[in-house]
Structures are given as C-alpha cells and as structure tokens.
Amino acid sequence: MILFENSILKLDYNPATDILDVKYPDLHDFLLPEIKHSIDIMIDIIKNYDVKKLLLDSTSTLISVSDEESREVAVYLASGLTRTRVQKVARIQSPSVTVEKTAQGNLKHLQESTALPFELQNFASMTEALDWLKE
Secondary structure (H helix, E strand, C coil): CEEEECCCCEEEEECCCCEEEEECCCECHHHHHHHHHHHHHHHHHHHHHCCCEEEEECCCCCECCCHHHHHHHHHHHHHHHCCCCCCEEEEECCCCHHHHHHHHHHHHHHHHHCCCCCEEEEECCHHHHHHHHHC
8 A cells, every 4th residue: 555655755555564665765966855855754654654664675776976965864764763663674775786885884884873773684685575574
C-alpha cells in the first residue's frame, strides 16, 4: 500500500510484514531542501504507522553532490529514524561503485559517531534484505 509518493520518495508499506519499502532518492544539490522535507514526511509516517522495519532501496540512486552533502542527508535520515520505533533498517546496495563508496563512508560515519537504536545492514539483493527483515 502506497502511503506517500512524490518526485523524491515513494513509501510502500506492507502491514502483513510491517516493512516499509523506500526507494532512496537521487541526491542532487538543487533537491537537498526538498529531500530533507520528504524525509520529515517519511519520519512522520513511520511514527504514525509505528513501522518497525525499513527497506532502503539504493539500486537506482544517483549522486551528484559532494561527500559532505551526501553524509548530511544520511545523518539527517538516521537522526530522524532515532526518534521512531524502527528496529531494523536493511539497505540494498547500488550497482554503482561510486554510489556504494559514498554510502559505505556514510554508514561508517554513522556507526562511529552515533549510537543507533536500530540494526542497520547492507545487502546485495532484495531477497537477502527481506529475509533478514522478516527474521
């Protein structure tokens, strides 16, 4: 069931599994304010539906911002998620080496600088990610 959709994010929720499937947005500098606003909406929806499992799909994400700006978005998302009851976040990796290098740097930064109250893991495929979320 689609809970929200705009040009930045699409939130597809399955109440039977309590998994919210989110296509990670493309990161372009002119979109950063809109991305943050969309993240705020997503966090409100996660709270309202009391979502416990989040699937972030980065398979088609494009990045045309600096590493610092990308990290800022990742930190913004993670800090928003810390204010919810999310327990597990599965991220499906991008086939792009450049995107994945940036994402890995962001994940390392988050794990070193913040005590995340949820489990966070990367997966190469949708099947692996869903299996882990359903455990």
